[in-house]
Amino acid sequence: MTEDTDHDGRVWLGTPAFPEAARTALADTRLRHNLRHATTTIRTKRLDATGEVPHWEELREAGAAIKRRTARHLATYLEQLEASVTAAGGTVHWAADATDANRIVARLVRAAGGPDTERHEVVKVKSMATQEIGLNEALAAAGITAYETDLAELIVQLGEDRPSHILVPAIHRNRAEIREIFAERMGEWGRAAPDDLTDDPKALAEAARLHLREKFLTTRVAISGANFAAADTGTIAVVESEGNGRMCLTLPETLITVMGIEKVVPTFTDLEVFLQLLPRSSTGERMNPYTSLWTGVTPGDGPQDFHLILLDNGRTDVLKDTVGRQALACIRCSACLNVCPVYERTGGHAYGSVYPGPIGAVLTPQLAGVRRAASLPFASTLCGACYEACPVKIDIPEILVHLRAKAVEAKRDGRALPTPEALAMKAAATVLDSPGLLAVAQRAGAAGGRLLGGRGGRIRRLPGPLAGWSATRDTPAPPRESFRTWWRAHREER
Numbered sequence: 001m002t003e004d005t006d007h008d009g010r011v012w013l014g015t016p017a018f019p020e021a022a023r024t025a026l027a028d029t030r031l032r033h034n035l036r037h038a039t040t041t042i043r044t045k046r047l048d049a050t051g052e053v054p055h056w057e058e059l060r061e062a063g064a065a066i067k068r069r070t071a072r073h074l075a076t077y078l079e080q081l082e083a084s085v086t087a088a089g090g091t092v093h094w095a096a097d098a099t100d101a102n103r104i105v106a107r108l109v110r111a112a113g114g115p116d117t118e119r120h121e122v123v124k125v126k127s128m129a130t131q132e133i134g135l136n137e138a139l140a141a142a143g144i145t146a147y148e149t150d151l152a153e154l155i156v157q158l159g160e161d162r163p164s165h166i167l168v169p170a171i172h173r174n175r176a177e178i179r180e181i182f183a184e185r186m187g188e189w190g191r192a193a194p195d196d197l198t199d200d201p202k203a204l205a206e207a208a209r210l211h212l213r214e215k216f217l218t219t220r221v222a223i224s225g226a227n228f229a230a231a232d233t234g235t236i237a238v239v240e241s242e243g244n245g246r247m248c249l250t251l252p253e254t255l256i257t258v259m260g261i262e263k264v265v266p267t268f269t270d271l272e273v274f275l276q277l278l279p280r281s282s283t284g285e286r287m288n289p290y291t292s293l294w295t296g297v298t299p300g301d302g303p304q305d306f307h308l309i310l311l312d313n314g315r316t317d318v319l320k321d322t323v324g325r326q327a328l329a330c331i332r333c334s335a336c337l338n339v340c341p342v343y344e345r346t347g348g349h350a351y352g353s354v355y356p357g358p359i360g361a362v363l364t365p366q367l368a369g370v371r372r373a374a375s376l377p378f379a380s381t382l383c384g385a386c387y388e389a390c391p392v393k394i395d396i397p398e399i400l401v402h403l404r405a406k407a408v409e410a411k412r413d414g415r416a417l418p419t420p421e422a423l424a425m426k427a428a429a430t431v432l433d434s435p436g437l438l439a440v441a442q443r444a445g446a447a448g449g450r451l452l453g454g455r456g457g458r459i460r461r462l463p464g465p466l467a468g469w470s471a472t473r474d475t476p477a478p479p480r481e482s483f484r485t486w487w488r489a490h491r492e493e494r
């Protein structure tokens, strides 16, 4: 498990812990409305799209099996990938952590700067890996401006906001808010939005198209992530919906791809499975509008200089944990976010990580250190909806429980005295172990609970440390008769 001392992986954004951040998010009715509307729409589309594939379960199993095999032989496939990319004319770099990766990218951008060495700019395809390492901020510190070209990422960048969803980073914004951001900020970054901009989707898309076209045609370097990389051929795959990614991948002279090491798959034909699973699970579409595949460089066609940065950033540590490593199989489809009742109510920012929702709750504590993100494994009802939706069958509830144990252990570590929570658990274990003590506790609890509940039968606030429970829940007063009492009285009749 990655420890959080001297951590420079940057996946953790250092915002308040989940319970506090969630409370703020829950009070934001506009946010909740935007989220409910968006997740409900995507959920329905996903169910329709997956329901029409008769062998969907077999496809899921195939995807899970490929990912399991990849994890077992990761080093072999990565070395094979390096050899294939190099043979195809690309250059492979290995980055141990965020600092390492950012340094490599900045060096490559400077080297590719061309005659205008004062004006270092890059266009970017939407990429979780570069968000994870805080690339934009690192480039800015190095005097390089990064332009996001994915429409939702553009909204987030112009609005000086943070992404709140893996696939739809601006899911928390509605059309009126987007219009406002475009009208106010676009001019500062390039071509301004027209004065008469409305919140009609077509008008918004046209303003973004004109703004971005200027960037595509003048920027010499592009940075992308990768959805998959085939070890046998060295082919990299990026899937997206707008075509802006394809412009980045084809127009600039230099292409730098930052890829988490878990994105490798053994063979090119494995893509067949994932390119069916991903679009149906993420946007509820039968296939991606744009799937770009490239292998090294091709003279006279596309970028003539290609660099692949293989990012570890804690992944080999995650791989050592046989339960936790399942999270590395994630294909970032976001289906788990869209079905999660907790995500739907709090949104992505509450998770304090570039990886929100159920997958964020299991990936962030592993990448950033469980101590640093100790509240995240508890940011779930364990309802299992994420597991059912996941196209590669990641057992997220199992990992959550596993990480909860680690979070408790981490809290206990190095303390001379047990925590109040540990004492309470010990007391509960003693009571639950003894039927006599349990009966006494039940009677006392029931009497006290009824007193607190009053006539309405609802407890507004429990006393002392128990207040935390009633603060966020409807707490009914205990019934007059417990099940044990009822059972004793009616056993004979049954």
Ligand code: SF4
Binding pocket: 281, 329, 330, 331, 332, 333, 334, 335, 336, 337, 359, 386, 389, 390, 391, 392, 393, 394
């Ligand atoms: S954990 Fe599964 S459902 Fe969630 S984003 Fe990853 S692949 Fe999709």
